Amino acid sequence: MVGALIGEAFISASIQVLCDRITSREFIDLFRQKKLDQPLLMKLKVTLLTLNAVLNDAEEKQIENPAVRKWLGELKHAVFDAEDLLDEINYEALRCKLEGEGQIDNLTNKVWNFLSTSHNHFYQSMNVKIQELLQRLEDFVQLKSALVDARDALQGNLKDKKDLKELKLKWSDEDADDSLKEKDVLDKLQPCVNLEKLTIRSYGGTQFPNWLGDSSFSNIQVMCLKDCSYCWLMPPIGRLPALKKLKIKRMKLVKTIGVEFYGRNEGSPIQPFQSLEKLQFGEMAEWEEWVPSGSGSGGEYGPDFPRLQELILKDCPKLRGSLPLACHMPCLKKLWVTGCGVLHDQRATTTTTSSFKMDSYKSLEELFIGDVYETGLLPFPEILLPNLNCLQHLSLCDCPNLLSFPEDGLPTTLASLEIVNCRRLEFLPHQMMAKLTSLDNLQIYYSCDSMRSFPLGIFPKLTSLYIWECENLESLSVEEGVVENLSHLRTLYITGCPKLVCFPGELPAPNLNDFTVRECQNLQSLPERIHTLTGLQHLGIRGLPNLESFAEDGGLPPNLRVFRLENCERLRPSSVGEYWGLQGLVSLEEFSIGGRGSGDILETLLLEQLLPTTLRTLRIWGLSSMKSLDGKGLGHLTSLQSLHISGCDSIQFLPEEGLPPSLSFLRISQCSALEKRYQNKAGEDWAKISHIPCIRINDEVTI
Template identity: 65%
Template sequence: MPMQMSTLESLITLPAFIVGKSTRSTIGELGKLSHLRGKLSILQLRNVVDATDALQANLKDKKDLKELELEWGDEDADDSQKEKDVLEKLQPWVNLEKLTISGYGGKDFPNWLGGSSLSNIQVMCISDCSNCLSLPPVGQLPTLKELCIRRMKLVKTIGVEFYGSTGSSVIQPFQSLEKLEFEEMAEWEEWVPSGSGGSDFPRLQELSLRSCPKLRESLPCDLPCLKKLSVYGCGVLDDQRATTVTSVNMDYKSLEELKISECQTGLLSLLPETKLLSKLEIASFNDIQCLPNISRLQSLRLFKCPTLKSFPEDGLPTTLTSLVIRDCRRLKLPHEMLAKLTSLGHLVILNSCDSMRSFPLGIFPKLTSLFLLDCKNLESFSLIKEGVDENLSRLGIEVCPKLVCFPQGGLPTPNLTRLDVKGCDKLKSLPERIHTLTALRSLEIRDLPNLEPIAEDGVLPHNLRHFRIENCERLRASSVAEYWGLQRLVSLATFEISGRGSDEILETLLKQQLLPTTLQRLEISQLSSLKSLDAKGLKHLTSLSFLSISNCSALEKRYKKKTGKAWANISHIPCIKIGEEVII
């Protein structure tokens, strides 16, 4: 820090003060800065030589500070008692609203962290206090709304000290707490209730537990206001005793959102009792075969459940609006069940449902986006009752190596605005009658080695604005020129072309001036054999404002600014990117 900081007595804003190792930037320099307001971060507190310096910082009288961060650094403490003395003397003004403590090396916390010493505190975050065996007594802070505890690696038990109880006196704790997070508590084993006779967290709305691998027993049983529960990486919670206690005693009737990963299956037994549950995410379960019945659910996300085979016996609720399935390869997806999801708006199937060989279209009255990704055995689409997916606006099909064709007669998606098709080795053609998809604005075809040009009745939709071709080596430039009618796409603003088979296509399009004059962006990449761009073809693109050439060694050399032989042919374009160089 600058020397003689203490002379700036009228200073109002000081985001960070770094304690130096020399006597030039001691923490005592903060003493006379009584007008500081807003947020102050005091960093590298491990450099404090004498705890008396911390007292001279006079934080207790800085009445306009709202947020305070106290950070000791990454090194391990060499004197835990000194660090405790320093923190003791850094007690802030009573009306502080947010406090962060990280890297503190003391063995316990000073008394000012609890009770009336911080009567207006609303947010507190404590992390990386490597020598502490217990948490600070924050349960009696009257206005505390958010509490985050991270990486307290020696804490094994959270008990009465956490709730702020003294002696035999037990007062109901955490009267205002709404959000509680524990993260990376490597040795935490037991969460003991306060014994107050009521709920320990009467207003808690969000509870998150992440990477607490040794935590056993159950979670707090009485959380009457809990709306969001996230439990990740708490594997020991799935022992038999925890499962029994959890399923019998938990009262989470207000729960609206549940996310569980790598933890107890006992939590799943809560589902039939959570009448308000609208969002459910289940990830990394190796011993679940069937989901229990769930009512009123709106969003369901299933990740990495290799043994999961089926949905509930009664099927999924008709209220479901979003369904994401990833890495659940044994899961079956009956067409009859899908047809009942009349509220479904978003569907993603990724590396899942290996038994699915056909996917139904025309049965989703409210579906707006559909993504089928890495569906290894998907061969075709089926039309159910000749229906129409009126609201489907985005369709993505990627890495479906056995997909042969789209449904006969074309896609029943009149309002489709974006179509992405990638990595389908056996696919030979785009959807029939694609020109009838007049709402289509973006089309991307990538890694389709057997794709052939569509016939004359398959001219691209005239309202198309973005078109991308990549690694479609069987496309022939002559056929593209004859059938696709790119010059008629007067709304086309962006054209991207790259990879295998694209050199000849681009060369033909430019020489024959088959790109529309309205084109604004032309992006070229990975065209190794193309050595030049037709100058007249580029001049024909009178609206072109951006040209990008990347991973094309010959083109990059030829069109390099000033030194390239053909730089003059493109210098009129307002913005050019050659490799990593942007030229305006």
Template identity: 30%
Template sequence: MDMLEGDKLCIAVERIRYLAFTRKQYDVAKRFEVLCQTKKLRTLAALPTCMPTWGACCYLSADVLQNMLSRLRCLRVLCLSGYSIGELPNSIGHLKQLCYLNLSRSRIKQLPQSAGSLINLQMLKLHGCTELTNLPRVIENLVNLHVLDLAGTSNLQDMPFKIGKLKNLQILSKLIVGKGIGSAVSELRGLLNLRGKLSISGLENVADFRDASNGNLKDKDGLTELDLQWSDESLNSENEEGQMHVLESLMPGKNMEKLRILFYGGKMFPSWLGDPSLTNIVWLELLNCRNSILLPSLGRLPSLKILSIVGMDRVQKVDLTFYGHGYVGMTCWSSPSRANEDSGEEFPCLRELTVENCPKLIGKLPGRLLSLVKLVIKHCPKLESSSMSLPSLNELNVEDSNEELLGSILGPSSLTAVTTKGLPVLLHLQNGVVRSSGALRVLSISSCIGLTSLQAAGDILLNITAIEHLKIKNCSRFSETGFFPMLKHLTLKDCQSLKFLPSAITMISCPLEELKIEDCPALTFFANGRLPTVLRRLKIRFCEALVSLPQGLMQIDNSTSNVSHLENLEIVGCPSLISFPEGKFPSSLKILKIWRCFRLEPLSDTMLPKNGSLELISVFNCSKMTCLPGCINCLTHLTELNLHKCTALKYFPETGLQFPNLRKLDIYECSSLNSLPDQMLSRTSLHYLTIGECPGLVSFPKAGWPPNLLALKI
């Protein structure tokens, strides 16, 4: 509960021991004045304690922090996560009883030396502090520390302290191996209580593989996630053999569940990686190990569910060792012997397989992966198609690879999503996986320059009529979508040959809820008929030849039949449009954006519904609008109005702008505008006002500015 009410505490201050408060965007000294009376405060926490990834959006004045830390000597818990704090004052060292310090998602660059005096500190959370560059050596004094959370500290360069002295550490999210006097892997040896996730980076700096071995990772049974990372530059070094010895020495404990190996520069992987004794490995990623020539033996890992092989530039073939059979000599993915084909023992639990950026990899995919749910193949042009039995497959993604792979999967009835990209020879979808899947709900096709339609002549594609989401992007020859009676979301982008949309989408019974059309320069009109009444979002962008908008976009009468439910309408970059269809915008419309439609008629009283639901109106580059329509003041729900480059706009309605809920008003590059209405400036709801590049304005309203403005830009 937030115990700060406005700028005052809601109970007797001297009795407070635990205080939580919600951040404001700008927290200044006045809000915290009463804290000087709370001599025995033990907990001070900004809520929420867990901030989103875009954190550090709130500001705390430096004098607040300085005064607070110098007075609150009894604090045990201090949470300042999410504040844009660049540094802590030295007075932090006075908090001798502090047990918990949370600076996550702040802009802290380094901790002061006085932090070494926090001898009772048990938890130090610096998660998401992307500007943190180093940690002071005095951290080694914090012998009671249990948690050191450094996840998401992407600019942290080294950890120049003896982390091995922190014998009570249970959570250490990151260890950076430094050069020379920096931290070493062997510092982990005495940290017997480590658990959870550990990321070790800078492994190229390990001078002697015995240092890695002395870290005793294999005895850290509490660790369940491990990242082992070399630098990208180390791939060009001549120390391939040394990196192989280091990785051999970093065998994880028996309870390891997730393992990632990044930028490893050795030619071979260690034998322990595929050892069946690693019975708990469920997630394995081999990322950008570009010097490796063979994949490790993984087929016998009994619990492996997710496998990603990415950026293996030099791998050309997959030998039998990949399946865990212990000898080499075959040059393709598929199991070579009849016994292996029938056993079903390889990858018994594998649910997700990703093979990406392996340009030299030849051969065929595994023939039987009975548990596979998701298959992703990207940038593997030499992989060959083969008959694959994947009865559990739900999601298939094939990009910049052999298009025959699409047709090689033997009709899994469970397939619900297919994504294809960069298959230039693909003309239409009529064979294999797409034709045989009656469960398909999502279909996305992009950068397939040969694609002309989704169906061949005479092929009605009965088995994919259940599609609900369809996206066609950057297919220059594509001209016909076909009819999908269950379609709810349709996106067409950069389809140069598309001249019209199918008449089926204008049927009242069509369930289409979202329609996005972008960069289709040949599209001239919609088919006759009305838009589906269930359509909620319509976005038309950069269709230069479009001369008319679809019927049903506007409401012609007040009848309850065929009432539109449109909520979002965006029309951008359609210079051939001249007018809207007859009628008013639907009363359900909440967002209206009209940008760069130079010839389109301006908004008028006949278009806007009285007491409508509009919350946002944005007009950009409309050269015909001289005045806003008078009935615009009937839009009581309007919270934001943007007028940009409306060069003919001269004045506002005589009644001014009387929106009771308007919070933001932007007026920019309206060169003919000569005055602002006095009535508008009495609006107490207005918080953000921007006026720029309006040379015709000679004075501001005599009545002054709105009283509750938070930001004014002129």
């Protein structure tokens, strides 16, 4: 008990310190100067003070109530996290104060300037972190109000707690040993009708009490039922008029969800789920059937889910039928179905798919289908997909037996198509592709093994194309008459295509911004006249062992900002100086080079001083044969601020001439000789780099 009291005293004292810090002049000035959310900070203080006020009551109750003791223990950890966050803010506030008073010396100022990006990220994330902390602490306030002992339950005292907005009820495994007792306890835990959020977890009864789903709970907006493993019947949740979000997970004995779920009685005009917008079922191992209320066709009493916008069905392996399900969902925008292996019915053809079902999904914008392993069929009638006239995003993931798209094609409204791990799927026929005039983003991962060639330019609005691990892709082509379509393309990412041999002769994509080609073992050439890609800013070339040269007919793109060259062992160093024109790339800021065959190229670049003076970041890695770095070549880089050297065991020392004076950050990792020679204070050559404002050797940072 003494230890517990000390714990309470510690929490109380910590909260007081945090409140004082929040109202300090440094904090207030920082939030004002950086235009951060000051009301959010003050709300955090009020919540902390509220927690402080309930500590005395918690201290008294913990003697008889283990749940309160647990609450206090978890609160202590939350307070620790709050201290960590406010320490970060306090450090930044102090830095800003010193900077404003001119008390930061020039050397330290270089470090702050170099780390300005991280400061900006810190400011961007600060409000989010405070909001997350605030929500966590507010949950503690609400949870404290819901912590009742056995006497509270038996006396039904929750009805009198008028300020209770949220009642998270969780049973431990040892509690769930008597179904009738469990139901009696939950029955007596009926809260007041002002409740807004309700979570019931690990409840051991076979049925829920009558109050759960009573329409008098007109303020409940969020409900979650989890791990109620012995319940076989759903409560009448459809009667809750304000319910917006409903999540049901791991109810192992539920086989059928039927009319009881909607709360409609015989002849009752009550509209079920009047306000429900998000519905999720997850890990329902035995669920087989979803039955409508009886008027799901939009009859006399309207649809079963008149306002539902998002439906997620995850890991319901025995759920039968087809999509659309029998329930009418006229406002549905997002549908995710994953791990529902038998959710299909080939009999649901044109004649059996009623018009109301088609109409149910007329507003659908996003469709995700995943983890369909047992069948080659999509979990909805083929007639449905082409008629989803609002569909913009379609994802097919982990459907290894899926063979083809519907014969009638895909909706012309489609803007994004993602295909993942569908190796047997035949890619879209040419006539289908030509109709997708709105397609903006196409991603193909580990799929479509039968695809031999991909026609660039076939989609007139495509801006992003990602092709990963397409094992049999041999070429990319540009057909006559579609060249102008490539004017929209901004991102082209090809990786892991071992049979890819060539690109089209030239890539007429003037607005291409990011071009990356990786791990294509047989690729022998890149597009010709690559310098015509005037919009290109990021170029990545990695793992192309048969590439011998590129950019020999005009050099690299003139506006390149980031260039990464890795593991291209046949690339000839002689072509570097003669053809690439690196010195003229006045926009180049970052260059990364490493892996097999890169050492000779880097030596040529440094020896002939071919890297542009605008370079700000240089990354060198995995050069097993390179003994040293050319000092004159590095000294030539008068704008260099950041130098990274990793995985270069053969490099024994840094240039005797020294590193560029502009350098603000030096990082060395996995370079045994360099680590030993330039170790902080102990290394024999530490003095030669100690002037650099920020040095990181492995995990040790010196500022």
